Amino acid sequence: MSESIPTHPQLAALVLAGGQSSRMGEDKAQILWEGKSLLQRVCEVACYCTPQVYLITPWPKRYESMLTPEYLSGRTVQALQETDHQRGPLGAVLEGLSQIEAEWVLLLACDLPLLDPAIVQQWASQLPNLPPQSLALVPQQGTLWHPMCGFYRRSALEPLRQFLDEGGRSFQRWLPEIGATPLEVGTAEFRMLRNFNMPGDLHAPNPE
């Protein structure tokens, strides 16, 4: 993958690897697809968009060898230890956001191997145009948000903490609550947001 081009000086990326992978039957992050692990693919997209990339996971040791420059075209990814495993992906986002200082964070789930880095970077170029009160820029299709490839302002931290403390666990509920800005995307771009959940997804025809 080609060199990253700084998109926004205040953009970091946070990759998620955790959960149960119960539908896949084995750890999704480590699954090989077309010669690379799903985690490696998503980390490469993140590294294309920003030099500041973090992985939040309950198992940093497990992925240590996959975050090195040898795997990531000369880049590195810093692993953050997730401490509370009970709150799902939103809890992981909270822990990640609280350790990252950049104004914006590109959130990427490790099970999105079809992402086109140039498109994600083009989306990031919209960030400077957002009003200060916009806490997130997230692809939306109809009323369905695609939160696992979206941009979150660091100041979303406190509203997120409050949502989790009140028992909230759903991005689909939280995003309207904070008035997230929908990202206008075309049909072709939505195809790259297909996440891999089951073994059959690994053998489905590539939408490209």
Ligand SMILES: Nc1nc2c(ncn2[C@@H]2O[C@H](COP(=O)(O)OP(=O)(O)OP(=O)(O)O)[C@@H](O)[C@H]2O)c(=O)[nH]1
């Ligand atoms: N760090 C972290 N990532 C998570 C957590 N739960 C899910 N994820 C990640 O979020 C993405 C979407 O996860 P899901 O497919 O909804 O859940 P899953 O637990 O991985 O899989 P299922 O058991 O099949 O639902 C994947 O990239 C997971 O690695 C969590 O508690 N912590």
